[in-house]
Amino acid sequence: MIYIETSRLHLRDWGETDIEPFRRLNKDEKVMQYFPKTLSAEETYEFHQSILSEFNECGYGLYAVEVKENKEFIGFIGFHRATFEADFTPCIEIGWRLKKEAWGKGYATEGAAACLHFGFNELGLRDVYSFTADMNKPSINVMEKIGMRFIKNFDHPNVEKNSPLNKHVLYHINRCS
Template structure:
């Protein structure tokens, strides 16, 4: 099902046909450089099913994003219920991951802005957060471009405190 679109992008449910490109994206070391590791095919399949299950359980989730000009699956943008131990969780997170061929075209910013606009009428979110490793400047710039405000830095509880990915930044868009 197509939920909404922008001038260049379609936001739809994930489909089984997305799995090969989804797997390729998640095993790309450049795409995953701000994550603890790349994902195996099995881990990506599990992630795929978790996305589908989140939609069923909560009525929102991560959208598969497709280019309108050529029908290419380029990744995901959307919402996720973050539940790890922190003073701001559980919360609604807006996040994105695009394959590297889609980088540099403004798709993440365009898509995240469209998701926020869609959420205004489709969902009753009180607050929307986004977070990333402090060293992930590209994602932090997207957070700033879509109107989120930096709240604080925090150590991600699921990461080794000695990891360069442990220190995170937290942004929020509050109603």
């Protein structure tokens, strides 16, 4: 099922053929540079299962993204329930992860903007957050391009204190923005 369509992208259900490129995406060191580590095949399988569970429980999740022109899987964009311990959780997060070859083409911004529109108008979401390591300038750029506003800096409780990835930024947008 296609949930969201843009001029160049389909944000859709996950299929069996997405699993192998998803594994490659999650073990790519460049793609995962702002995460504590790359994911093994087993960790990717568990992540995929949690994505499917969230769709079943919530009716939304991290949508598989394909380029309409060639039907190529390039990653995910969508919503996730963030439940780690913080003063702004639980909350609904918008996030994205695209393969390197898809970078610099505006796909993350295009897909995330359409996802927000869908979330506010079809899913009835009121508030959406996004966060990343403060050194992740490309994702911060996307957050700002889709109209999100900086709220604060915070230490991510699930990232080691001495890690350069511990310092995070929090962005927010609401239905009325």
